Amino acid sequence: xxxxxxxxxxKTPRRAAGLLVGLxxxxxxxxxxxxxxxxxxDCGLDGCMVTFDRDTxxxxxxxxxxxxxxxxxxxxxxxxxxxxxLTLTTGQPAAEVGGLSVTLDNVNADQVAIRVAQGSGG
Numbered sequence: 001x002x003x004x005x006x007x008x009x010x011k012t013p014r015r016a017a018g019l020l021v022g023l024x025x026x027x028x029x030x031x032x033x034x035x036x037x038x039x040x041x042d043c044g045l046d047g048c049m050v051t052f053d054r055d056t057x058x059x060x061x062x063x064x065x066x067x068x069x070x071x072x073x074x075x076x077x078x079x080x081x082x083x084x085x086l087t088l089t090t091g092q093p094a095a096e097v098g099g100l101s102v103t104l105d106n107v108n109a110d111q112v113a114i115r116v117a118q119g120s121g122g
Contacts, residue, residue, distance in 0.1 A: 037056070037058065038052060038053040038056035038058035039051065039052050039053070039056075039058035039059065039060045039069075041060055041062055043062065043063075046117055046118070047063070047101075047115055047116055047117030047118060048062045048063060048115070048116050048117075049105065049113060049114075049115050050062060050067055050113065050114050050115075050116060051111050051112070051113045052069040052111065052112045052113075052114075053110065053111060054069075054072050054107075054108075054109065054110055054111055054112050056069065057069060057070070062116055063100060063116060063118065065081060065082040065083075065098055065100065065116075066080070066081075066082070066083070067079060067080070067081045067114070067116060068080045068081075069112055070085060072107060072112050075089055075090045075107055076088070076089045076107075077104055077107055077112050077114075079102070079112075079114060081097050081098070081100065081102050081116065082097050082098030082100060083098075084097045084098070086102055088102065088103065088104035088114065089104060090104050090106070090107060092104070094117075099118070099119065100116055100117065100118065100119075101115075101116070101117045101118070101119060102114060102115070102116050103115045
């Protein structure tokens with residue numbers, strides 16, 4: 001009878017590293033951002049809601065990109081996300097930029113709120 005060692009899968013340093021990376025990314029999304037005055041963010045696992053004071057050119061860093069309010073007129077706003085200018089209207093489908101989905105959530109006399117999410121999860 002021959003004694004053979006059973007071939008076991010290698011220990012799982014890759015799985016542990018992947019878990020750590022996932023946790024770090026999740027923490028980064030939740031911690032989210034650095035903002036200038038006139039903007040607030042609320043980030044969760046599925047994206048961020050960014051609320052700009054309407055009369056400012058405030059900007060913030062979310063999900064690894066810069067987001068800035070360029071201007072607003074009636075129910076249409078222009079924002080810059082990941083270096084690209086987008087014109088958004090309330091109720092329109094999400095605009096895709098830099099692997100992110102951007103939608104106009106709300107615009108009123110005082111504030112503009114956009115939602116920025118990973119992929120097409122707008």
